[in-house]
Amino acid sequence: MAGRFLLTHDVSDLCIGKPALRWLRPSSTVAHAVAELDGGGPDAAAAVWDGKGTTTVAGRVRMSDVVLFLCSDSAGNSNLASPAAALQATLADLLAAAGANAPPVRCVEPHCTGSGAQSLVVPIHNHGRRAPSSAEGETMMCWLTVEDVVRFFLGSVALFSPTASRSVSDLGVVSPVLSVAATDGALSAVAPLLRTALATHVSIAVVSGGRIEGEISSSTLCSLDPSLVAAAFAALSAGELASFVDCVPTTREAALRVVRSRLRRRNLHGMLDLLDGTDPSSPFSSSSSSSSSPFSSSSSSSSEDDDEDNGRATYNTRPTGKHGSWSKGRRAAREPISCRRGSSLVAVMAQAVAHRVTQVWVLGDEEDLVGVVGFLDVLRVLRRHLLHTAHV
Numbered sequence: 001m002a003g004r005f006l007l008t009h010d011v012s013d014l015c016i017g018k019p020a021l022r023w024l025r026p027s028s029t030v031a032h033a034v035a036e037l038d039g040g041g042p043d044a045a046a047a048v049w050d051g052k053g054t055t056t057v058a059g060r061v062r063m064s065d066v067v068l069f070l071c072s073d074s075a076g077n078s079n080l081a082s083p084a085a086a087l088q089a090t091l092a093d094l095l096a097a098a099g100a101n102a103p104p105v106r107c108v109e110p111h112c113t114g115s116g117a118q119s120l121v122v123p124i125h126n127h128g129r130r131a132p133s134s135a136e137g138e139t140m141m142c143w144l145t146v147e148d149v150v151r152f153f154l155g156s157v158a159l160f161s162p163t164a165s166r167s168v169s170d171l172g173v174v175s176p177v178l179s180v181a182a183t184d185g186a187l188s189a190v191a192p193l194l195r196t197a198l199a200t201h202v203s204i205a206v207v208s209g210g211r212i213e214g215e216i217s218s219s220t221l222c223s224l225d226p227s228l229v230a231a232a233f234a235a236l237s238a239g240e241l242a243s244f245v246d247c248v249p250t251t252r253e254a255a256l257r258v259v260r261s262r263l264r265r266r267n268l269h270g271m272l273d274l275l276d277g278t279d280p281s282s283p284f285s286s287s288s289s290s291s292s293s294p295f296s297s298s299s300s301s302s303s304e305d306d307d308e309d310n311g312r313a314t315y316n317t318r319p320t321g322k323h324g325s326w327s328k329g330r331r332a333a334r335e336p337i338s339c340r341r342g343s344s345l346v347a348v349m350a351q352a353v354a355h356r357v358t359q360v361w362v363l364g365d366e367e368d369l370v371g372v373v374g375f376l377d378v379l380r381v382l383r384r385h386l387l388h389t390a391h392v
Contacts, residue, residue, distance in 0.1 A: 011144065014152050015122050018142040023047040026058055026092040030069060033061050033091060034226060042219035045143060047105070047121060048091045059095045060105050060119050060143075063222040063229075064198060069094045070230035071191045080234050083227060083274045098195065120144040146201050146375045147358060153382055154349050163385040168348055169341035171381050174362050174371035179205040182213050182239030190216055190238050201358040202374045205336075206242045210368040212361055214242035215336050219356075221245060227274045228256075234271065235262035338363045341370070345381065348373050 024033055024046050037044045048058040070079050070086055079086035105119045124140045157164045168174055178197050180189040190204055194216075197204050203217035216238070221229050224245060232244050236259065244255055256275070263272050338361040339348050348360050352375065359374040 011120070011122055014144055014148050015124060015142050018124075018144070018148075020124065020140040021045070021047050021121065021143050023049040023051065023057075023141075024061070024091060025050055026090060026095075028091050029088050030066055030091065030094055031087040033094075034063070034066055034087070037061075037063055037222075042222045044222060045119075047141070047143075048095060057105050057121050057141075058092070059098075061091060061094065062198075062218070063224070063226050064194070064218045065094065065098070066226040067221055067229045067233070068191065068194055068198075069097055070226060071187060071233050072097055080230065080268055080271055082270050083230065084270060087227075146379065147353075150349060150375045150378055151353055153379075154346075154353055157346050157349065160382055160385050163381065164346040164349075165344050167342045168339070168345055168362065168373050171345060173345070173373050173377040173381050174341065175374060175377055177205045177361070177369060177372045178202060179207050179369070180238040182206050182208045182237065182242075184238045186233045186236050186238050186241040190241060191233055194218075200374060201376055202372055203357075203359060205361065205369060205372070206238050207369055208239070210366075212336050212338075212363075212369045213239060214246070215361075216242050216245065217357070227271070231259055231263060231268075231271050231275055234266070234268055235259045336361050339373070345378065349378055 022036055022040075022045075024036060026048050028048075033046055036046055045060050045062045048061055069089075070083055072079055077085075105121060120143070121141050122144050124142055153160070163171070178193045178200075180193065184190070193204050197216075198218055203215040205212050206214040206216065229245065232241050236244060244252060244259075247255065260272060260275065263269075263275075337351060337355050337357050339351060341362060341364070343360075343362075352358065352360050359372050361369060362371040362373060364370040
């Protein structure tokens with residue numbers, strides 16, 4: 001039944017209402033990508049494309065990719081030490097730095113009935129509208145993501161009975177987690193896992209005593225200034241980072257005193273200049289934009305050194321309960337979305353879609369973290385169901 005249903009639909013059915021993708025040439029700078037994505041929200045992404053053909057999309061760039069690039073080495077130099085120079089690198093350089101670890105992008109025709117990639121680019125028939133390059137008649141394109149596919153299947157989940165009603169444990173879709181200890185350094189522990197997390201559409205769990213204390217997700221990182229996040233990676237522990245990216249701006253501003261102090265002690269003055277908007281070559285500089293960096297303020301004064309050097313810490317460097325550090329003064333943070341081994345597949349799908357996450361953590365009887373169910377796991381099970389019913 002599910003197989004017959006899918007044969008009556010094609011990829012274009014999943015593209016209804018999708019906006020045309022943004023695109024930048026491979027020769028565009030990383031700073032240009034930041035400006036293009038700024039304010040676009042957690043789902044903002046730009047295609048790296050020359051605009052000349054629908055089969056030449058080189059990759060997909062999000063703010064989280066910029067964070068990874070700033071935290072890496074380029075041409076033998078540390079991008080954290082020279083972040084303004086890194087922002088002037090091209091998107092071709094950024095994709096080359098990711099190498100084979102970059103999630104693949106594939107272009108498919110609107111009437112295609114199947115393909116295999118983690119991000120699809122689908123041409124949209126123009127119908128007289130202007131194309132992204134302002135050339136009449138040129139094909140417009142949109143992104144099609146794993147989330148779009150899962151949401152589509154959830155709307156017809158009854159066709160996947162009885163598979164959809166079985167528990168995630170019985171279906172074997174509980175996967176090992178990507179996790180770090182709350183006390184691990186963010187740069188040394190989280191950054192190496194982030195590329196895998198992006199490619200597999202899951203978050204990184206921050207654990208303490210076997211329990212999940214917080215999470216570091218691509219969507220959260222994409223909602224923030226990448227220079228701010230890269231600075232936090234360089235200065236904070238994993239537990240601190242998880243709390244830092246999830247706190248309200250007023251609380252984050254106080255936390256930045258600690259970040260700046262640690263950056264100064266580690267001689268990362270280029271990152272300090274970028275944070276304060278004083279580097280004229282940065283996209284956040286007051287001299288290169290209509291407004292100064294949203295993260296530069298009176299808190300960047302020399303008195304910030306007091307927070308650690310004189311022992312008067314404004315930030316608790318140990319995890320404090322469910323959400324880690326910076327718990328006081330932060331917003332009512334969302335609990336990590338979780339389920340049990342006995343939860344049904346359809347319940348997990350509905351839970352993830354409702355909360356706009358791409359995975360659900362699986363907890364044991366003692367509230368310990370035992371695994372994760374990601375959207376790729378869900379799609380593998382549904383595909384297996386289709387293959388099985390096709391031969392029955």
